Amino acid sequence: MRALYFICFVGIMILGSSCSYKQNQILFEKKAPIADTLSQTAATISYHIQPQDILQIRNLQNLKYIVDEAPTSNSSVSNGGSASGQGQTFQVEEDGTVALPALGHIQVAGLTRTQATKLIEDLYRKSLLKDPIIELKVINLKVTLLGEVKSPGNFPILKDNTTLVELIGQAGGLTPAANEKNIKIIRGKNKTQNVTEIDLSNLNSLSDPRTLLQNGDIIYVAQNKRAIRTDNLQNFNTWVQPALLLLNTALIIFTLSRQ
Structure with a gap:
C-alpha cells in the first residue's frame, strides 16, 4: 500500500x-563594458543603393509629380508602379540608374539614401519643380527575426540605423521563454558569415553599434534555461x-x- x-x-x-x-527576464539592468571590434565600425556605415533595389519616391511639396494624385489599388512593386499614395516605386537597373518622370535615367547606385534624395531634389529643382521635398525609401531591404519573439518573420528596413531593440518592438517583444542574454545577429553569406551575440540585460547594449541592423541580417532569440x-x-x-x-x-x- x-x-x-x-x-x-x-x-x-x-x-x-x-x-x-x-518569467525570468531582466532587460537593461546591468552595465557592462562592450568590446570595441571591427564589426562595430562596419555596422555604422549607411546603406548604399545597389542594382535591383526598389526605390519608393514621392515629392512632399507637390503631389502632381512622383506620386499619383488619386490613390490606386495597385500595390505591386514595379518600375513606375504606385503604392496607394505612399509614393511610386522605381527599380534600380543593372547599370545602376533609375528612370524617373521628366528626368530620365539617373545614376544612383553607390549613393546613400540621403545622397540620392539630395541628388533627385536638385535635379527636379533645376528642371521642373520649385523647392521640392523628396522622400526616398529603399523598400526591398529586410531582416529576418526568428526564435522567442511574439511575431517572428521578415521585417522591412525603411530607414538607416534601425536597431535590434526597435525590431524586437515591431515583433511584439520577447516571449517569456526568451533568453535576453543570448540574441544572435547572423550577418553575411557563405564563408563570410559572422555571428554577433547581444546581451539585452546590459544597459550599454542600447548604444552598441553592433545592434544597428543591415540588409539580410538574421536575428535569432534563443530559449532561456528555464x-x-x-x-x-x-x-x-x-x-x-x-x-x-x-x-x-x-x-x-x-x-x-x-x-
Missing part, C-alpha cells in the same frame, strides 16, 4: 511541475505519464486481489 501512495505522489509532483513557469528545462520535462512526461498510469492500475489491481 505504501508503494501505491508513493507512486501516486510522484505522479502528482511530475504533473504539477510541468505546469509551473515563471524554458529548455520545461520543454525537456514535458517531453519526459509524454512517456512517463502513461507508464505511471499503467503502473498505478496494476498496483491497484494487485492490492485489491490481496484483500
Whole structure:
C-alpha cells in the first residue's frame, strides 16, 4: 500500500511541475563594458543603393509629380508602379540608374539614401519643380527575426540605423521563454558569415553599434534555461505519464486481489 501512495505522489509532483513557469527576464539592468571590434565600425556605415533595389519616391511639396494624385489599388512593386499614395516605386537597373518622370535615367547606385534624395531634389529643382521635398525609401531591404519573439518573420528596413531593440518592438517583444542574454545577429553569406551575440540585460547594449541592423541580417532569440528545462520535462512526461498510469492500475489491481 505504501508503494501505491508513493507512486501516486510522484505522479502528482511530475504533473504539477510541468505546469509551473515563471518569467525570468531582466532587460537593461546591468552595465557592462562592450568590446570595441571591427564589426562595430562596419555596422555604422549607411546603406548604399545597389542594382535591383526598389526605390519608393514621392515629392512632399507637390503631389502632381512622383506620386499619383488619386490613390490606386495597385500595390505591386514595379518600375513606375504606385503604392496607394505612399509614393511610386522605381527599380534600380543593372547599370545602376533609375528612370524617373521628366528626368530620365539617373545614376544612383553607390549613393546613400540621403545622397540620392539630395541628388533627385536638385535635379527636379533645376528642371521642373520649385523647392521640392523628396522622400526616398529603399523598400526591398529586410531582416529576418526568428526564435522567442511574439511575431517572428521578415521585417522591412525603411530607414538607416534601425536597431535590434526597435525590431524586437515591431515583433511584439520577447516571449517569456526568451533568453535576453543570448540574441544572435547572423550577418553575411557563405564563408563570410559572422555571428554577433547581444546581451539585452546590459544597459550599454542600447548604444552598441553592433545592434544597428543591415540588409539580410538574421536575428535569432534563443530559449532561456528555464524554458529548455520545461520543454525537456514535458517531453519526459509524454512517456512517463502513461507508464505511471499503467503502473498505478496494476498496483491497484494487485492490492485489491490481496484483500
